[in-house]
Amino acid sequence: MGKMIAVANQKGGVGKTTTAINLSACLADFGYKVLLVDSDPQGNATSGLGFYADQIQKCIYDGLVDQAAISELVLPTSMGNLSLLPSAIRLAGAELELTTVAEREFRMRKLLSPARSFYDYIFIDCPPSLSLLTINALTAVDSLLIPIQSEFYALEGVAQLMNTVNLVKTSFNPKLQLEGIVMTMYDGRTNLSVQVENEVRKHFGDKVYQTIIPRNVRLSEAPSFGQSVLQYDRKSKGAEEYLKFAREVAKK
Numbered sequence: 070m071g072k073m074i075a076v077a078n079q080k081g082g083v084g085k086t087t088t089a090i091n092l093s094a095c096l097a098d099f100g101y102k103v104l105l106v107d108s109d110p111q112g113n114a115t116s117g118l119g120f121y122a123d124q125i126q127k128c129i130y131d132g133l134v135d136q137a138a139i140s141e142l143v144l145p146t147s148m149g150n151l152s153l154l155p156s157a158i159r160l161a162g163a164e165l166e167l168t169t170v171a172e173r174e175f176r177m178r179k180l181l182s183p184a185r186s187f188y189d190y191i192f193i194d195c196p197p198s199l200s201l202l203t204i205n206a207l208t209a210v211d212s213l214l215i216p217i218q219s220e221f222y223a224l225e226g227v228a229q230l231m232n233t234v235n236l237v238k239t240s241f242n243p244k245l246q247l248e249g250i251v252m253t254m255y256d257g258r259t260n261l262s263v264q265v266e267n268e269v270r271k272h273f274g275d276k277v278y279q280t281i282i283p284r285n286v287r288l289s290e291a292p293s294f295g296q297s298v299l300q301y302d303r304k305s306k307g308a309e310e311y312l313k314f315a316r317e318v319a320k321k
C-alpha cells in the first residue's frame with residue numbers, strides 16, 4: 070500500500086511545488102513508483118513537468134467535481150516511474166461547485182484511494198490557502214510535509230496551518246500525522262538563514278529534516294524546461310540536496 074503525503078503551507082512561494090516535483094522525481098529515480106497530484110489551480114506542478122494547459126483534456130477537477138475515475142486522469146511523464154494527475158485553471162471553480170455537496174471534504178480521498186495499490190508514494194501539491202482543496206488533501210493523506218522558507222517571516226502562518234491540521238484530525242482524518250518540516254531556499258552565507266534554521270529546529274525538534282534545500286538557480290530554471298532538476302542538471306547543488314532529502318524521506 071502506497072504512502073500518501075500532502076505538501077502544504079498556505080504561505081505562497083515557500084517551495085511547495087519545487088519540493089513536490091523534485092522529491093517525487095528523486096524517489097522515482099530510486100525506483101519507487103510515484104504519483105504526483107497537482108491540487109493547485111495555478112497548475113505549477115503540471116507545467117513544471119512539461120504539460121501545457123491545452124494538452125490537458127481532463128484534470129483533477131473532473132475527478133473531484135464529476136467523480137471521473139483516477140485511471141482516466143493520470144498521465145505518464147518523461148520519467149519512467151513518475152506519473153502526474155494534472156490540474157488546470159478550471160480547478161479554481163471546484164471550491165464553489167462543491168460547497169453544497171455532501172461529504173465535500175472527502176472527494177479527494179475517494180478519488181485517490183484506489184491509487185494506493187499502484188504507487189509506492191503519492192504526493193499532493195497543495196495551493197497556497199487553507200481552502201476546501203487543502204482540507205480535501207489533508208483528509209486524504211497519511212501525513213503532511215511542510216516546506217518552510219528560510220526567511221524572516223518563516224514561521225508566520227504555521228500556527229494557523231497546525232490549527233487546520235487539528236481541525237481536520239478531529240473532524241475528517243484522525244490518523245493524519247506530521248511527516249516533517251523541510252527548510253527551503255537556504256542561504257548559508259546569511260545570518261538570517263542560520264537564525265531561521267535555529268528557530269525552526271527549536272520549534273519543531275526532530276521533525277525538521279537534516280537536509281536543507283539551498284537557494285539554487287538550477288531549481289528555479291528547471292520548471293521552464295518542463296523538467297525536474299534531476300533531468301535538467303543532475304550535478305547541481307539543488308539536485309544533490311533533493312536526492313539527499315529524498316533518501317531521508319524514504320528511510321522513514
Ligand code: ATP
Nearest residue numbers: 081082083084085086087197254283284285288289
Ligand atoms: P505557491 O504558493 O505559489 O504554490 P510554492 O510554495 O509552490 O508557491 P514554488 O513555486 O516551489 O513555491 O517556489 C516559488 C519560487 O521560488 C519559484 O519561482 C521557484 O522556482 C523558486 N524556488 C523554489 N525553491 C527554490 C530554491 N531552492 N532555490 C531557488 N529558487 C527556488
Ligand code: MG
Nearest residue numbers: 085086109113
Ligand atoms: Mg505551488
